[in-house]
Amino acid sequence: MSEKQSETASKSGTDHSVLGGVETSNKNLENIGVELLPVHTGGTVHAKRIPGTFRKIKWILASFWLILFVGPYLRWDGHQAILWDLANRQFHFFGLTILPQDIWILAMILLFFALLLAASTAVAGRLWCGYFCFHTVWTDVFTWLEEKFEGQPNKRQKLDQAPMSLEKLKVKIPKHLIWLLIGFATSFSFVAYFTDAIDLWARLFAFEWGSVETTIVVVLGLSTYFFAGFLREQTCIGFCPYARIQGAMIDTQTVVPTYDQDRGEPRGRMRRVKPGEEAPDLGDCIDCNLCVAVCPTGVDIRLGQQFGCITCGLCIDACDSVMDKIKKPRGLIRYASLQEFTGKKLPAIWKRPRVIVYSAIMTFAAGAILYGLATMSPIDVKALHERSPLFVQMSNGSIQNKWTLKVVNKGAEVMQAKITIGSEFQNMEYDVSPAVLSVQPGTVGSATLLVRIPRRDLTEANTPIDIMVEDVNNPQIKTTYNSVFIGPKPR
């Protein structure tokens, strides 16, 4: 870069960059305005629990996960309503049976939720982490139970430090048992989606579990216990990839729990002003540290938004309760974006490019899912054209092509598939063996099709033909497969 260019570059840089006016010649992080915020490493975080709006929202959203435990026991038409039948390669969802051929719908569902995650994060930060993530929810339940058994945070801390004693065990053991029980319920419910739940219970009491089930239930149960009981915020800070991905998806227009520095600083404890003393000029933050005490990841939000923060909103509850007590307006900590604090207004949600793109993809995925479910036919036909030989010269001068037909019966009754051919050729002959193919529900049947067309009738090397399959028992179930008849190059 020439000197002139670099000059203009740095000039425009100082005009527009967020680092405008910052001395960048020195690599010292403090000089360029980056602060290293502390991460909690000092042992288990014992967060205080206080009631509030966000607390309520959290419970309501968390209760969604109760479905996990109930799901396996729902019945539909005499079988389990939600069942991933791996052995038979079928997925039952109430009245729907999804076979591997329809698995693209699943891919669309995954796409939809991946983009939902991106869109919600772009709008309001780590909503998933703070409210919905199973790790957050399970940890929340585990610490709630811990409080029931062991009391307030300070009591828990004392208990943790106390030497092992009978008293301590009396408090600890029931807690761990309940935790393990939840872990077991979680892993059992998970496995119950892959095999009949009631049968799974029956076989549990008869000691008939196989090694696969046993291993999965034990490993998953113990890791639930370990992660929610012990790893807690270490998971979010230390190794959950979502924490990093979502952190990177937040921008200056994203609203996240933020401490209003202009209003709160300088912080300080309220004191009676002694006569003769001048009242100190303090901001609204009374430095009670309640926001830090309630934070499940041990973050001090007043230092700014940071990567330990899972945006659970609990510090907002805490701060609001304090503001209520000292009769100041709420919202010293609130959901706000960086852009608001620079004085610029936030554009309407539907005018933000990322939101537009994400929602467009989500709409596409949702449309594809609806299309897939709406057009899911109980019959599916694949015709595999023989590749070697592509065609055969027959003794009477006809050209013969061969297909292997795969007929999938996605319905609930036996299908009698009859195969016919439609083409423009008068002198076409065909054989299907077997003539009528019977296909059991949920399985694939296969038939061989031979089509012969006199060579002199063929004007092209490739001629389209239609392979039509119809269920004799149920004539409205039918489908057409468009294939190509291949012959020699015309002479």
Place this chain on the structure above:
Amino acid sequence: MANHNPWPDEGNTGHIWDEDLRELDNPPPLWWMLSFYAGFIMIIFYTLYYPVIPLTDKTGEFTKGMAGWTAIEEYNEDFKVLKDWRVAKFADKEEQLAAMSVADILKDDELRQYAVATSKVLFGDYCAACHGAGGAGNPNFPVLADDDWLWGGQVAQIEASIKNGRIGNMPARGMMGNLSDEEIDNVTDYVIALSEGKGSDPQFAAGKAVYAKGMCLACHGPAGKPLAPAGAANLTDQVWRFSSDRDAIRNVIANGVNVKKNGEYIEGTRQAIMPAFKERLPNADVNVKRLAVYIHQLGGGQ
């Protein structure tokens, strides 16, 4: 690296670069470190227990570790389980194949499908080299997917062909070996005309006469169509045993198929031998049947 440490209290290791880039000593939680060290201990255990050291001992065997475990042994064991399972699972089907005639196998839908499904690899190993994948044929080797059969296209005939092999046999220059070059030209034109359905056109009368004189009709039938399948080609259809090229056809008439003189093939004769597979195939009594069923369904079985 600076010797002097401007931040003595922050717990850095004293490693400072570029004036202010410094290494801090922030240990992770104790249990993380313990699992880290446990990992090292596991390495020692692994090294002793599993075949880690890539050396051979005196006998030329690889060191196996205390467990005596090797991946290939485990693979072989697993594979044996799979094989045993397969043998056990399909034992009754194999027995049926051995006991039943090919014609009966063909009638039993399930058994026929089983025979076809288990033949693909066998066909690829033993047949495809000459007859092409899927019976597509190769230059000078018969197509198995069409409906033209020299030795018969019924499944039992196919079975016989595979089992005992077939040797093509056509004398050079007619049955008596006495056709002149001109006569050969004429009869060549005549057989080509036969395949086009123009055999009775007056212009081929000379060739037709040669066809009788050379006693071609003895094998190929009075009208160019053999009376029974016995290795002679049907001259009236659209499929040629070797090639539809006129020179190639003339050459077959002039030099025959598998014609020997003093134990040597004469020059220009076509060699056409299908070996007997009852000696070549493993487990031949079942596998011949299996292949016959497979070939029968390739596209032209009768």
